[in-house]
Amino acid sequence: xxxxxxxxxxxxxxxxxxxxxxxxxxxxxxxxxxxxxxxxxxxxxxxxxxxxxxxxxxxxxxxxxxxxxxxxxxxxxxxxxxxxxxxxxxxxxxxxxxxxxxxxxxxxxxxxxxxxxxxxxxxxxxxxxxxxx
Numbered sequence: 001x002x003x004x005x006x007x008x009x010x011x012x013x014x015x016x017x018x019x020x021x022x023x024x025x026x027x028x029x030x031x032x033x034x035x036x037x038x039x040x041x042x043x044x045x046x047x048x049x050x051x052x053x054x055x056x057x058x059x060x061x062x063x064x065x066x067x068x069x070x071x072x073x074x075x076x077x078x079x080x081x082x083x084x085x086x087x088x089x090x091x092x093x094x095x096x097x098x099x100x101x102x103x104x105x106x107x108x109x110x111x112x113x114x115x116x117x118x119x120x121x122x123x124x125x126x127x128x129x130x131x132x133x
Contacts, residue, residue: 089109
């Protein structure tokens with residue numbers, strides 16, 4: 001249940017990031033994440049049911065398949081989000097008049113995005129895979 005709420009919040013964040021963009025771009029971004037969420041949840045439920053991940057005993061391949069599924073979709077969720085944040089941040093930074101401040105904020109934005117991208121995959125795996133072996 002927490003995973004579904006997280007995906008809904010993720011879609012709302014994409015909608016908020018693209019609120020001032022063209023309507024077509026906004027709906028392409030939101031549609032991508034809605035479709036991706038549906039495919040991810042269906043696959044997650046299939047793997048959970050097939051390998052009895054919430055019951056026991058669980059075959060060794062069950063955990064490996066599940067972590068592969070979650071990791072691959074983690075990249076599909078996180079990398080486009082980083083590009084969206086970079087795009088909106090870069091666009092916002094164009095309005096700053098001071099060149100020195102703009103350069104500093106661009107370097108800060110890139111640094112924060114790299115750190116966010118690195119940590120986000122761990123958080124995604126923790127939410128949807130958990131502490132399983």
